[in-house]
Amino acid sequence: MLDPRKIGIISTTQDRVPIKDVQDDLVILKDNACAVILQVGAINFDLLSEEEQEAVIYSYSALLNSLSFPIQIYIRSQKKDISGYLNFLTSQINAQKNSVLKQRLIGYKNFVQKLVKEKNVLDKKFYLVIPYHYVGLASLNKTFSFNLFTKDKKPPTKPHGTLPKEIIEKAKTNLFPKRDHLIRQLARIGLPTRQLTTTEIIHLFHSVYNPEQPLKPAPASDYAATIVTARPQPIT
DSSP, X not given: OOOGGGSOOOOOGGGGOOEEEEETTEEEETTSOEEEEEEEOOOOGGGSOHHHHHHHHHHHHHHHHHOOSXXXXXXXXXXXXXXXXXXXXXXXXXXXXXXHHHHHHHHHHHHHHHHHHHHTOEEEEEEEEEEEOTTOHHHHHHTOOXXXXXXXXXXXXXXXXXXXXXXXXXXXXXXXXXXXXXHHHHHHHXXXXXXXXXXXXXXXXXXXXXXXXXXXXXXXXGGSOOSOOOOOOOOO
């Protein structure tokens, strides 16, 4: 019988991730499907007047009725990160020469830290995913089960090699009009919308798959290779 400790690691967690690459602000899956990700703003519906609420509902209904292609709605909730704001307060405290103002700043910083910790303040972000498959929309719409943020235990389809440049161009030609249509419709509701860049997409999926390990900011050139490869190593 083989000793499990002497068997090399023949797979990685990347085998369970459906993403093959991120380039030209597009997500490319291992089955060569492509997708655009839009980040959508939010409005406080409860603060609107009755007429404004009806207008929002009507505009949202018009958006849904205008869709002739599938989309995925993804809502991400995570604990609010105020480290940047706390660092700013610390710098202001250190630069403050007035002792009274300095103590007040210290008290305010402690108050913010306590508030976020006790109230468990969450930061919600909203995304729309528009998929494209190079075999054509007809076959995609018949068996549509696109889920970009899936964490299925089954390994995704193995990569089909490098995606030809012409397929990328076809994906852009297909996806960009749909992107622009959604941006216009969402603007009627008062929701600012924009497409995520390559770097932002990498940060998003890193936070999805590594919620306890934030990704440090780095130049875009550092994200040239989104997939890390390594040789199998025996367990000793």
